[in-house]
Amino acid sequence: MEAQAPTEAIPLLGTRQVLYVEDRAVNAVLMKLLFESRRDLSLHVAETGSEGWELARQLQPALLLIDIHLPDCHGSALLHQLRELEHCARVPAIAVTADGSFDPSGSGFGEVWRKPLDVSAVLARMHLLLPPRPRTDPTLALPTPLLAQRWRARRASLL
Numbered sequence: 001m002e003a004q005a006p007t008e009a010i011p012l013l014g015t016r017q018v019l020y021v022e023d024r025a026v027n028a029v030l031m032k033l034l035f036e037s038r039r040d041l042s043l044h045v046a047e048t049g050s051e052g053w054e055l056a057r058q059l060q061p062a063l064l065l066i067d068i069h070l071p072d073c074h075g076s077a078l079l080h081q082l083r084e085l086e087h088c089a090r091v092p093a094i095a096v097t098a099d100g101s102f103d104p105s106g107s108g109f110g111e112v113w114r115k116p117l118d119v120s121a122v123l124a125r126m127h128l129l130l131p132p133r134p135r136t137d138p139t140l141a142l143p144t145p146l147l148a149q150r151w152r153a154r155r156a157s158l159l
Contacts, residue, residue, distance in 0.1 A: 014133055015042045016062040021052035021078060022096065023071050026158050027115065031065070031096075033154050034122055040133050041126075049073035049081075056082050061091055062130055065113075068097040076107040083108060092129055 018041050022028045028045045035043040044059060046052035049070045056064075064082060068075040075095055082088045095104055098115035113122060 015040060016130060017041075017059045018043050018063045018065065018130075019046065019052060019056055019059060019061040020044065020065040020096070021046045021049065021070060021075070022065075022067045023047050023069075024067075027067070027096075029154065029158060030117065033150060034117075034119065034126075036150070037123065038126065038130075038132065041130060047071075049075075049078040052078055053081060056085060056088055060087050063126075064088065064091050064093040065096050066093065066109075068095055068099050068102050076109070079108045094125075 018035070020028065020031055020043055022031065022045060028047075032043055032045070035041055041062075044055050044061075046055045049072045052066070052070075064079065066075040066079055070078065075097070079093050082091075082093075093109050095102060095107065095109040095112045096115065096117075097112065100114070102112065104110075104112050111125070113125070
């Protein structure tokens with residue numbers, strides 16, 4: 001019997017899962033770029049609330065990042081549904097939105113990351129919420145200046 005090639009990349013041992021529910025491709029690309037600095041984290045992107053729900057059921061997310069204005073639901077309603085899943089009940093949740101009027105009080109979100117994202121602030125919060133695990137592989141994290149340079153170049157090419 002022949003061995004079959006894997007259809008997906010195999011995540012690093014000990015990789016923690018992060019679920020990002022975002023309907024705008026440019027925002028998802030920028031978040032993916034930020035996560036390139038953290039090879040110990042695996043970002044999974046869903047474009048709708050229903051896709052986010054399905055992914056959350058399959059994953060064991062360590063962090064939930066949810067846009068507020070999704071095509072099929074409000075991000076707060078999705079978070080309420082995700083909290084019904086035992087493995088998502090206590091996972092930190094962050095609203096990621098450009099809606100300056102969004103008030104997270106009573107929504108279940110622990111904090112809000114406003115778009116356009118402040119790269120330094122997001123990286124600092126990621127570090128505090130999900131501290132890097134001890135590593136022996138020096139490529140697991142990019143230096144912040146290199147990441148910021150890549151982010152600016154990618155953002156400029158998308159706009």
